[in-house]
Amino acid sequence: MKICAFIPARYAATRFPAKLMQMLGDKTVIRHTYDNTVATGLFDEVFVVTDSEIIFNEIVSNNGRAVMSKRTHESGSDRIAEAIVDLDVDIVVNVQGDEPFVKRGPLEKLLRVFTDDAENKIQVASLMQVMTEQKFIEDANYVKVAVDKHMNSLLFSRSVIPFPRSKDAATVYYEHIGVYAFRKQALLNFTSWEMTPLEKAEKIECLRYLENGVPLKMVVTEYMGVEIDTREDLERAAKLL
Template identity: 50%
Template sequence: MEKLKKVALIPARYASTRFPAKLVQDLCGMSVIQRTYLSTVQTGVFDQVVVVTDHQAIADQIVAVGGDVFFSTREFESGSDRIAEAAQAMDAGIFVNVQGDEPFQDTQSLLDLTAVFSDPEVKVASMMFSISAAEAQNPNAVKVVLDKDNFALYFSRSPIPYVREKAVEISYWKHVGIYAYRKESLLAFTGLHKSFLETTEMLEQLRLLENGVRIKMVPTTHQAIAVDTKEDLERAVAWYMGRIKF
């Protein structure tokens, strides 16, 4: 079987509602986006890593560490929409959307994610992490329920599935927002209108499900640190300095 070229595309939007300019904040001598870029490269999983941005400050920081940058030409609804513009002219079979605000990437997780494309039936894949019933109550933790082959049935901010019989033991899966696409599936995503469920839950992956596109879910034990707030940045610094563990 022909080996598919794998490219990591990191959408890096400058504006942020909860934490303005979060990607250029200092994280122990480098910015958040620099650490995300370098940790993605250092996994060795990808043939190429490119930061897709709308702002010169982010581009300058990536160039400063020897990285590749693609400038977005307009505003986009989602990170997947943003990276699709960059992917269009690139010669690769698999594109992985690595979140720009997750500075510590995990090699094994990314290997597992890209490995599922050995099955020609897999067009889109993402990741999930086991959480407790208490954690499942948090609307910021996006949950996913699965079919018997680990394809997503639905994603929600609500705790799903609902447990009617309290004696039943249930596993909750938290969605980890890293997506992998075959090129044709990524480009097709941009041609789909923003869907009803996507708008309702504010979850871009629901656009795919509503249009009949299956998403293969890959389990991981890696707990990614996403920098969405100043408190998250402090936690990332503490982890990097070895003061806390997960």
């Protein structure tokens, strides 16, 4: 089974432009993400996939591997799908470029979903972590996920889900961590589908899978660090580093 990691990387992020090129300690955010992904030792190959010459040059000038996108893409998954069309690969892992604290443990748990799936039923898997701070639960920058008893995704939203109507229920909130693993064909299928209504409304790409009847197998992991969406996140990341 050939397993490759791809890191989609846009320069012009909406909330925090050029966030991937911000310095975090002695390296840029995107280099932390790339170097830490390679350091896990889990992948046959690791690539950054980008539409930016600045990001491309940042990676290749530091002995990394990068691919320039040929077209404009709405999502990171679309960007990766273009890169893998002619690539011999079985499992594709999408590591978000703004996740500089990538570690082996969570990714290993994610990949185990596929290595343990003898019947090849699972098409897509992703990570989540328990949320405990109310300010983050209520923050629309943090994507929440609700799951069934088999840990398959039911819904992703920037709103608070589940809504705590009953104050007596023990409510668990999960934050969706933007790290995905796909079977190659599942990812190619994704790009053949039109953007779906919930995906457009929430700006959450994995909703396209749910709206086409494909659940994501969710894997609970420990805290992975800080996702860089705002300048405040960068400050938190610097403290964690």
